[in-house]
Amino acid sequence: MNRVLVAEDLYLLRDGLVHLLQAHGFEVVAAVESGPELLKGLLELRPDVSVVDVRLPPTHTDEGLQASLAARRQVPGLPILVLSQHVEQLYARELLADGSGAIGYLLKDRVFNAEQFVDAVRRVAAGGTAMDPEVIAKLLASNATHEPLAALTPRERDVLEAMAEGRSNAAISQRLFLSESAVAKHTAGIFAKLGLAPSDDDNRRVLAVLAYLNSR
Amino acid sequence: MLRKYGIVLALLALIAYEVVAVATAFLTVVATFGLGMVFLFPPQVQMIRALTELTRKLVRHSSGIEIEAPYLPPPPPPQRQADGMYRHGRTLYKSPRVPAWSDRWKWMLTDRATFRDALWMLLDPLVKLGLVPLLLLMPGRGLRLYGLWCEMLLGPTAASRLASQVSHLSRVRNLAVDSQAAEMRRIERDLHDGTQARLVAIGMTLGAVEQLVDDDPAAAKALLAKARDASAETLTELRRVIRGIHPPVLAERGLGDAVRALAMDSALKVTVDVDLPHRPEAPVEAAAYFAVSELLANASRHGGATRATIDISTNGPNLRITVADDGWGGADPAKGSGLSGIERRLAAFDGVMALHSPPGGPTTVTMELPRVLPEYWAGDLPKLPRWKMITVVTLWGTAWCPLFPQGIVAAIFKIFGVDEKTWFLALHLPAPYQWPVIALMIVLGTLMYVAAVAIPANHNREVWMCNATPTRLWF
Numbered sequence: 001m002n003r004v005l006v007a008e009d010l011y012l013l014r015d016g017l018v019h020l021l022q023a024h025g026f027e028v029v030a031a032v033e034s035g036p037e038l039l040k041g042l043l044e045l046r047p048d049v050s051v052v053d054v055r056l057p058p059t060h061t062d063e064g065l066q067a068s069l070a071a072r073r074q075v076p077g078l079p080i081l082v083l084s085q086h087v088e089q090l091y092a093r094e095l096l097a098d099g100s101g102a103i104g105y106l107l108k109d110r111v112f113n114a115e116q117f118v119d120a121v122r123r124v125a126a127g128g129t130a131m132d133p134e135v136i137a138k139l140l141a142s143n144a145t146h147e148p149l150a151a152l153t154p155r156e157r158d159v160l161e162a163m164a165e166g167r168s169n170a171a172i173s174q175r176l177f178l179s180e181s182a183v184a185k186h187t188a189g190i191f192a193k194l195g196l197a198p199s200d201d202d203n204r205r206v207l208a209v210l211a212y213l214n215s216r
Numbered sequence: 217m218l219r220k221y222g223i224v225l226a227l228l229a230l231i232a233y234e235v236v237a238v239a240t241a242f243l244t245v246v247a248t249f250g251l252g253m254v255f256l257f258p259p260q261v262q263m264i265r266a267l268t269e270l271t272r273k274l275v276r277h278s279s280g281i282e283i284e285a286p287y288l289p290p291p292p293p294p295q296r297q298a299d300g301m302y303r304h305g306r307t308l309y310k311s312p313r314v315p316a317w318s319d320r321w322k323w324m325l326t327d328r329a330t331f332r333d334a335l336w337m338l339l340d341p342l343v344k345l346g347l348v349p350l351l352l353l354m355p356g357r358g359l360r361l362y363g364l365w366c367e368m369l370l371g372p373t374a375a376s377r378l379a380s381q382v383s384h385l386s387r388v389r390n391l392a393v394d395s396q397a398a399e400m401r402r403i404e405r406d407l408h409d410g411t412q413a414r415l416v417a418i419g420m421t422l423g424a425v426e427q428l429v430d431d432d433p434a435a436a437k438a439l440l441a442k443a444r445d446a447s448a449e450t451l452t453e454l455r456r457v458i459r460g461i462h463p464p465v466l467a468e469r470g471l472g473d474a475v476r477a478l479a480m481d482s483a484l485k486v487t488v489d490v491d492l493p494h495r496p497e498a499p500v501e502a503a504a505y506f507a508v509s510e511l512l513a514n515a516s517r518h519g520g521a522t523r524a525t526i527d528i529s530t531n532g533p534n535l536r537i538t539v540a541d542d543g544w545g546g547a548d549p550a551k552g553s554g555l556s557g558i559e560r561r562l563a564a565f566d567g568v569m570a571l572h573s574p575p576g577g578p579t580t581v582t583m584e585l586p587r588v589l590p591e592y593w594a595g596d597l598p599k600l601p602r603w604k605m606i607t608v609v610t611l612w613g614t615a616w617c618p619l620f621p622q623g624i625v626a627a628i629f630k631i632f633g634v635d636e637k638t639w640f641l642a643l644h645l646p647a648p649y650q651w652p653v654i655a656l657m658i659v660l661g662t663l664m665y666v667a668a669v670a671i672p673a674n675h676n677r678e679v680w681m682c683n684a685t686p687t688r689l690w691f
Contacts, residue, residue: 061468062468062469086455109451142481
């Protein structure tokens with residue numbers, strides 16, 4: 001049983017998220033609607049995973065993001081999935097900066113697809129990452145002309161994209177209609193071309209790739 | 217020296233011209249207001265203005281006293297109405313000539329500078345003749361004195377400065393309103409053609425689902441999936457529109473981080489250097505952000521650049537932004553609408569843009585928005601001059617002496633008839649002087665405290681007033 005905290009200021013969406021998560025077997029320990037409440041909840045309840053909107057009262061700026069970052073500074077690796085109406089590389093970098101994983105950053109649109117959303121929540125709860133495809137696309141676009149990335153084959157790029165989103169080999173093979181061994185082969189190729197040390201641990205692997213992309 | 221005598225000679229020679237001008241001006245006034253020959257007035261005013269302009273130039277060359285022209289800005293040309301006529305008051309004209317002439321006549325007649333010019337012209341020959349000995353013996357001094365005299369009547373007044381400021385502001389406001397209206401139209405078009413059309417499509421799909429759901433659940437399910445995709449697309453579209461109105465990062469984080477986010481999304485390799493201790497006002501941030509965004513887009517789209525540097529810093533209360541790229545240069549505001557759009561946006565804040573883009577590159581654009589940041593940020597709030605500082609410290613250090621021991625304590629001693637005199641000046645004096653001296657001491661001490669508080673307060677006020685108002689408040 002996963003204990004979840006939901007932070008969202010719009011009543012309808014908060015209610016929808018709570019129902020959705022409960023329907024998928026999560027226990028919602030708190031549903032808060034402002035930044036200070038969120039920080040208090042994160043630190044006191046230590047939920048197994050939290051779903052947090054970036055923009056929260058009282059300032060309606062990046063209150064949720066700041067509270068999440070503050071909580072993770074005190075409790076490293078506290079699993080948090082950040083939701084937003086828009087995605088920014090800047091925020092993704094800040095969330096990933098501590099390198100401890102268990103972090104997600106998705107567009108609110110992704111809630112539409114319940115299975116994928118719940119899958120992302122589970123991944124973050126288990127210490128993995130869930131990055132929005134749009135963030136990854138932006139990351140890759142701003143790195144597109146750099147040498148090692150330009151040398152990847154189109155198939156390897158697809159695998160890299162899926163991997164950067166935080167998906168496991170099994171999930172990648174399902175999505176790209178490849179065998180798991182083929183995915184493993186592509187992964188090894190990518191790591192060799194980018195000059196990264198290969199790793200069997202899915203989470204560590206994702207963080208290495210994201211760190212690589214962010215360092216450019 | 218010779219040059220100065222040359223100018224003196226020229227000024228004296230002008231007397232002859234002035235005498236003639238005074239005579240014709242007199243005749244013109246009689247003809248204009250007595251006989252109704254109004255057409256003589258504008259040429260006469262032009263003639264006098266030419267003379268005063270010449271004098272201003274001579275004064276500037278001889279004594280370095282810079283005299284600005286005080287005239288109100290000329291009226292704009294008459295606007296053609298939709299029906300092809302030109303309106304002046306309640307009358308319509310077929311050609312713009314009459315309204316233009318009337319505007320011009322009104323402009324000259326209502327400008328006080330016209331009459332100050334006339335007064336100057338009437339008195340100037342006398343002043344010059346009076347100054348002749350000084351001008352010949354000490355031309356430097358004499359010319360300076362003459363310059364001050366001219367500045368008195370030929371220079372701008374508070375009223376004329378305010379009037380030209382008002383006309384500048386109304387022009388800038390028109391530009392700002394225009395560019396805002398254009399923005400609104402663009403947003404309206406985006407919403408109308410994109411978001412609204414997509415929402416209509418989603419509504420229609422849902423309507424079809426409603427009809428199909430009982431008979432053909434499979435087809436309904438497929439349509440629902442389609443509607444969901446369409447709503448996702450709509451959101452993407454809407455996100456793009458919102459970005460164009462006011463980027464979310466800008467609202468959430470301010471200019472510095474918004475520009476950093478912009479730099480990350482850019483295809484160029486961008487170095488961002490931001491030195492802003494606080495956030496400027498939201499409209500300023502937006503103008504600066506869109507200017508930088510436009511320049512980056514230009515650099516990669518038209519300039520063929522691969523690297524760019526953005527530097528945002530403060531210069532006192534001014535916000536200064538420099539965007540440099542390594543493209544092939546040759547940017548010209550006259551050619552692309554992007555650069556003139558930036559200029560329009562900045563104009564609303566009196567901002568200026570300097571473009572340095574030689575063919576072959578690199579391109580550097582520097583934008584400066586004056587006085588958009590609160591003064592106290594700059595940390596260079598003008599300090600008290602040393603003598604004022606010393607005065608204030610001395611006052612704080614000594615004001616207690618007359619007020620307490622020499623004033624109040626002496627008064628208490630006197631009231632209760634204490635026999636001690638110690639060092640209280642008043643008590644050593646003959647009886648009739650004692651109370652007046654005590655009162656004087658109390659007043660003096662209080663005044664010293666008041667001065668110690670008022671001098672620094674007034675200094676800040678002075679600075680504030682200098683910035684806010686014209687320097688001369690007479691005429």
